[in-house]
Amino acid sequence: MGLPPQPRSAVKAIPLSDYKTPFTDYSRWRLKDDHGRQTWHYLSVEEAKKWKQSTADKYFLGLDTEQPDLPPPKTPLDVAKNGLEFFSKLQLPGGNWACDYSGPMFQLAGFVMCWYATETPFPEAWASEMIRYLCNRAHPEDGGWGLHTEGETSVFGTTINYTTLRLLGMEPDHPVATKARQTLHKLGGALGVPHWGKAWLAMIGCFEWEGMNPIPPELWLLPEWLPLHPYRWWIHTRAVYLPMSYIWSKRYSRPLNPLTRALRTELFTQPYSSIPFAAHRNTVAAADIYHPHTTILNIFNTVCTFWGKYLLPTRLKTWAEEYAYSLVVREDENTLYVNLGPVNNPLQMLCRYIAEGADSPAVKGHLDRLEDYLWVNEDGMLMNGTNGVQIWDTSFAIQAMVECGFSQDPKYRKMLTAAHEFLDDQQISEDISDAVQKCYRQKRKGAWAFSTRDQGYTVSDCTAEALKAVVQLQSLSKFPSLVSTQRMRDAVDVLLSLRNPSGGFASYENVRGTKLLEWFNAAEVFGRIMIEYEYPECTTAVITALVYFRKVDTSYRSEEVERTIKRAVDWIRTVQRADGSWEGSWGICFSYAMMFALESLSLVGENYSNSESVRRACAFLVGKQMTDGGWGESYMSCVKGTWIDHERSQVVNTAWCLIALMNAGYDGREVLQRGIDLLKSRQQANGEWLQEGIEGVFNRSCMITYPNYKFIFPIKAMGMFAKQFGNEKLWS
Numbered sequence: 052m053g054l055p056p057q058p059r060s061a062v063k064a065i066p067l068s069d070y071k072t073p074f075t076d077y078s079r080w081r082l083k084d085d086h087g088r089q090t091w092h093y094l095s096v097e098e099a100k101k102w103k104q105s106t107a108d109k110y111f112l113g114l115d116t117e118q119p120d121l122p123p124p125k126t127p128l129d130v131a132k133n134g135l136e137f138f139s140k141l142q143l144p145g146g147n148w149a150c151d152y153s154g155p156m157f158q159l160a161g162f163v164m165c166w167y168a169t170e171t172p173f174p175e176a177w178a179s180e181m182i183r184y185l186c187n188r189a190h191p192e193d194g195g196w197g198l199h200t201e202g203e204t205s206v207f208g209t210t211i212n213y214t215t216l217r218l219l220g221m222e223p224d225h226p227v228a229t230k231a232r233q234t235l236h237k238l239g240g241a242l243g244v245p246h247w248g249k250a251w252l253a254m255i256g257c258f259e260w261e262g263m264n265p266i267p268p269e270l271w272l273l274p275e276w277l278p279l280h281p282y283r284w285w286i287h288t289r290a291v292y293l294p295m296s297y298i299w300s301k302r303y304s305r306p307l308n309p310l311t312r313a314l315r316t317e318l319f320t321q322p323y324s325s326i327p328f329a330a331h332r333n334t335v336a337a338a339d340i341y342h343p344h345t346t347i348l349n350i351f352n353t354v355c356t357f358w359g360k361y362l363l364p365t366r367l368k369t370w371a372e373e374y375a376y377s378l379v380v381r382e383d384e385n386t387l388y389v390n391l392g393p394v395n396n397p398l399q400m401l402c403r404y405i406a407e408g409a410d411s412p413a414v415k416g417h418l419d420r421l422e423d424y425l426w427v428n429e430d431g432m433l434m435n436g437t438n439g440v441q442i443w444d445t446s447f448a449i450q451a452m453v454e455c456g457f458s459q460d461p462k463y464r465k466m467l468t469a470a471h472e473f474l475d476d477q478q479i480s481e482d483i484s485d486a487v488q489k490c491y492r493q494k495r496k497g498a499w500a501f502s503t504r505d506q507g508y509t510v511s512d513c514t515a516e517a518l519k520a521v522v523q524l525q526s527l528s529k530f531p532s533l534v535s536t537q538r539m540r541d542a543v544d545v546l547l548s549l550r551n552p553s554g555g556f557a558s559y560e561n562v563r564g565t566k567l568l569e570w571f572n573a574a575e576v577f578g579r580i581m582i583e584y585e586y587p588e589c590t591t592a593v594i595t596a597l598v599y600f601r602k603v604d605t606s607y608r609s610e611e612v613e614r615t616i617k618r619a620v621d622w623i624r625t626v627q628r629a630d631g632s633w634e635g636s637w638g639i640c641f642s643y644a645m646m647f648a649l650e651s652l653s654l655v656g657e658n659y660s661n662s663e664s665v666r667r668a669c670a671f672l673v674g675k676q677m678t679d680g681g682w683g684e685s686y687m688s689c690v691k692g693t694w695i696d697h698e699r700s701q702v703v704n705t706a707w708c709l710i711a712l713m714n715a716g717y718d719g720r721e722v723l724q725r726g727i728d729l730l731k732s733r734q735q736a737n738g739e740w741l742q743e744g745i746e747g748v749f750n751r752s753c754m755i756t757y758p759n760y761k762f763i764f765p766i767k768a769m770g771m772f773a774k775q776f777g778n779e780k781l782w783s
């Protein structure tokens with residue numbers, strides 16, 4: 052400690068196992084919260100004296116939080132109180148919560164490669180800690196990386212993270228680099244890197260653009276009624292391919308320099324100049340493929356390659372580039388450079404750099420806002436999956452406290468008031484003037500996003516959970532009416548705008564495309580990314596929110612609300628599996644979706660005593676209880692689409708299953724109490740629960756952490772148990 056950031060050459064000789072000691076002085080990092088904008092700052096020694104490190108900073112950095120031992124809990128609410136005692140220390144001044152939102156192992160790489168492509172130097176403290184993070188995440192046996200932290204070594208993960216380390220300053224003969232390179236070569240080298248990897252490498256001059264399947268911006272000029280039009284794609288897919296298509300069309304590569312020349316020799320198993328790149332458009336390492344190319348995609352790619360090479364008129368190409376670029380600019384303007392997510396953001400920056408140059412306000416705006424995605428944990432610096440989890444986690448934290456009956460308790464008033472004010476501040480108050488027509492955006496006035504208002508993207512269940520939290524506080528717990536009735540109605544308008552003909556709800560938008568679009572999924576590493584799908588979690592969250600809203604406002608669009616609830620419940624029934632379960636898409640996995648499904652069914656009056664479908668669901672869950680009383684689901688549940696036990700019970704899965712069963716009105720007290728005992732037994736003396744397995748997922752194959760869940764859901768489960776059975780003394 053006390054060291055300045057280590058010069059990158061100093062990281063030279065450290066072996067893979069020794070990256071636990073920070074390269075920077077961890078007592079000098081601070082997390083700043085500006086209306087939910089969370090950014091990490093590395094202070095000078097002088098600055099650090101004036102700006103004290105908070106408990107939250109220390110916790111996130113893996114330093115000792117010095118929280119005292121609390122009186123041993125005797126009742127479920129004691130456990131909840133102790134949990135909250137700790138969790139309250141993690142609340143940021145703006146009333147929201149933050150977290151290390153890691154898991155995917157491709158975001159930092161995308162960020163570093165795009166940043167490098169813009170010829171911008173990296174701040175020293177970042178570079179050192181990013182290097183350390185990647186060293187800490189390398190698999191101990193083979194030194195490679197996978198798609199996500201739990202995944203097996205892949206060509207994708209290893210190619211892009213090896214490249215990242217080198218761009219950040221690691222020498223090629225460093226033991227970490229040597230080991231990773233050997234593994235990469237054993238896997239056939241970077242020629243087999245999937246599509247996005249090829250694109251990123253091409254941007255820094257380490258892959259030839261002709262070796263990539265095309266991403267023609269001309270697609271944006273197709274008539275919108277065509278099923279293939281990008282506006283019908285899932286929002287994240289189109290947001291990534293939009294800037295990528297512009298860069299692809301421009302064939303932009305950073306001019307070569309000694310480092311990228313060296314990388315050209317390190318990444319491949321054969322001399323770079325001897326590689327016939329055009330023949331390798333479809334070369335993808337077998338182990339990397341989650342979603343193989345379809346014949347139709349291969350034909351499409353061949354046609355597009357031919358079209359681009361021989362037929363595309365220059366004027367049309369320019370027009371397409373200009374149109375795509377105009378959408379890139381709008382995305383920046385509409386989100387104040389935060390952008391939809393961590394992959395499109397750096398790509399957007401590179402587009403602005405290509406078109407407007409390094410000194411343009413746009414590139415500067417990007418360089419500034421990219422910081423919102425960076426995070427520092429005990430292992431180093433990484434890129435978060437979004438610019439935070441602010442609204443989402445704050446909504447759930449409020450709901451958990453309400454469930455415990457703490458909204459009436461003066462002790463929690465300050466924490467809840469700050470959280471309430473945060474949600475009030477973060478509701479999106481207006482639509483983007485020309486956005487709906489020209490950027491293909493969903494209605495957003497009245498919505499809440501997942502992270503912040505600045506990011507500004509409607510998400511169905513984020514709107515629903517925030518609305519539920521607001522109703523719970525304002526109408527059912529007599530908190531001041533910060534969010535007016537009109538604004539709640541705006542939120543309901545958003546939810547109703549998201550209805551689909553099936554009755555189910557998707558994530559950001561209505562389902563706009565046909566499932567057949569999946570034939571054109573070119574990303575290779577993810578499944579189900581081409582269109583929006585209806586999800587049990589999103590659908591049930593909407594049902595729940597509408598039921599809550601209806602409790603306080605019976606008149607607004609009442610028939611539509613009624614019909615929407617009914618149709619959504621019908622949809623939920625259609626996707627319940629024969630074994631009684633629901634499969635999750637955003638959390639791991641069945642336990643997550645079932646928690647939401649059984650809550651909404653209970654709110655429409657279906658429970659264990661009167662519904663066969665609820666009874667089947669309960670039997671499923673009870674059947675999964677482990678011998679220690681807990682539940683545990685492996686992330687492989689999501690990959691395989693069938694419940695797979697974790698090797699050990701998990702606090703978060705246990706809480707989800709308990710909440711699900713209690714919502715269902717399941718009457719087996721013993722089953723529930725064994726789960727409650729397990730949660731209590733895992734709580735530390737200071738009220739904390741320790742991090743266990745990864746909690747979240749997206750696109751079926753990529754895992755992502757939700758570290759606050761281990762506080763929020765056990766607290767909620769305790770509150771519900773106390774409500775259902777009385778807050779009796781259970782432990783001496």
Ligand SMILES: CC(C)=CCC[C@@H](C)[C@H]1CC[C@@]2(C)C3=C(CC[C@]12C)[C@@]1(C)CC[C@H](O)C(C)(C)[C@@H]1CC3
Nearest residue numbers: 287291392394436437501510512558588637748749
């Ligand atoms: C394939 C690409 C572009 C990768 C970048 C990562 C994003 C796509 C991921 C990271 C976090 C992520 C899983 C998220 C979601 C969508 C996809 C995200 C944004 C949503 C908003 C979908 C709806 C969900 O119910 C929930 C709100 C939990 C999540 C939150 C995180």
